[in-house]
Amino acid sequence: MSVALPMTLASADTLIGRAQDRTGLSDFGPDGWREGLTRLVAAMSVHDFNEAARNRVEGRLIDVLATRLKIEDWLARHPELLEQEVKRPVFVIGLPRTATTALQAFLATDPQWRYLRGWEVADPTPPPDIATEQSDPRWLAERARSHDSGDLGQNLHIQEAGGPVDDAALLRFDFRNQELAWPVEPYQRWWRDCDLSTTYAYHARVLKLLQSKRPPDRWLVKAPWHNFHLDDLVGQYPDAVLVMCHRDPAKVVPSVCSLLKTLHKGAFGDAVMTPEAIGAFVLEHLSISIGKVMAFRRKHGDDRFIDVSHAGFNNDPFGTVDQVYGRLGLSLSDTARGGMEAWLERNRKGAHGEHRYTAEEFGLTTARIREKFAEYVERFQL
Numbered sequence: 001m002s003v004a005l006p007m008t009l010a011s012a013d014t015l016i017g018r019a020q021d022r023t024g025l026s027d028f029g030p031d032g033w034r035e036g037l038t039r040l041v042a043a044m045s046v047h048d049f050n051e052a053a054r055n056r057v058e059g060r061l062i063d064v065l066a067t068r069l070k071i072e073d074w075l076a077r078h079p080e081l082l083e084q085e086v087k088r089p090v091f092v093i094g095l096p097r098t099a100t101t102a103l104q105a106f107l108a109t110d111p112q113w114r115y116l117r118g119w120e121v122a123d124p125t126p127p128p129d130i131a132t133e134q135s136d137p138r139w140l141a142e143r144a145r146s147h148d149s150g151d152l153g154q155n156l157h158i159q160e161a162g163g164p165v166d167d168a169a170l171l172r173f174d175f176r177n178q179e180l181a182w183p184v185e186p187y188q189r190w191w192r193d194c195d196l197s198t199t200y201a202y203h204a205r206v207l208k209l210l211q212s213k214r215p216p217d218r219w220l221v222k223a224p225w226h227n228f229h230l231d232d233l234v235g236q237y238p239d240a241v242l243v244m245c246h247r248d249p250a251k252v253v254p255s256v257c258s259l260l261k262t263l264h265k266g267a268f269g270d271a272v273m274t275p276e277a278i279g280a281f282v283l284e285h286l287s288i289s290i291g292k293v294m295a296f297r298r299k300h301g302d303d304r305f306i307d308v309s310h311a312g313f314n315n316d317p318f319g320t321v322d323q324v325y326g327r328l329g330l331s332l333s334d335t336a337r338g339g340m341e342a343w344l345e346r347n348r349k350g351a352h353g354e355h356r357y358t359a360e361e362f363g364l365t366t367a368r369i370r371e372k373f374a375e376y377v378e379r380f381q382l
Helices: 012-023 034-044 051-077 079-083 100-108 118-122 137-149 168-172 185-193 197-211 224-236 249-268 275-300 310-315 317-328 334-346 366-372 374-379
Strands: 090-094 220-222 241-246 305-309
Touching (some): 012 034, 034 051, 034 185, 079 197, 090 100, 100 220, 100 241, 100 317, 118 137, 118 168, 168 197, 185 275, 241 310, 241 317, 249 275, 275 366, 275 374, 305 317
Parallel strands (some): 090 241, 241 305
């Protein structure tokens, strides 16, 4: 009886060549992306993969490379798109599991916002056209996938077809994305302190492409990983507004641990990290995340921040809208209010099941977590 042997991940150069062969293109655009790819491949290569897992990892990396090639090909043929501005973007940030996803999705029902949709970040070219997007094959395919899968996984992460997604894909195009769903701690520790100036430049490059035929251009972007690199973010977007969500870290950390455990198992089968290892890493990672935000606020002040509590949003969502819109100088139309009320009904508590977890199953305690986040907890009365 033969035994399946572990599969070695292809090298970065091999993956680059496969992407070029697939697309017939060779220009990846601005420099800065190769180091992240090389480090990510090296961090993944320490694991023993079965064939399915190896193919999944290589396939995603090749997809990202191929998509970047197609973006650069489009921009080379339409350089005028880069002359556009990305005006006063709003970034929803904070620790994960603090209602960043829910708040973005709730606000995004208001048609005055532009946000990233899954189908357009997976395949940005040609850029979406508001005149034809309802019949765009990419949008139709996403809608069909959503219909087939129902609300699978909604208890872990809110996601609706055509609704907003975070901007991981845009950071991934420069191979400087957090990649928390993959067991790549050496890469993640490098990423925390690496230079993301080229990454946010590329982020803006893609936003300009996507908004070119699809107004409005008031961007509402979300991701907890921006916490680590706010200096680079505002270096690219000096007029950015940061909506920061807050929640007791003793509730956040175990929830993130549980999510990572589920993601690792789904992607790689048997767990590649023990629950205790996940707990230790998440506690370290998220405490550094908040430490960087607190340092940024001490250095630059709070003027660009709008602080939203998890409990406040859950208990009074329209009060949160008033708070955010008041600071931004926006008004809420009756149509937008109706869309938000419908979203609340679809996503009322318990509508998608419950996500259950404890700190202890990951080798942690409430006291230890709160001690690690003491300054943050005290500052925001969590």
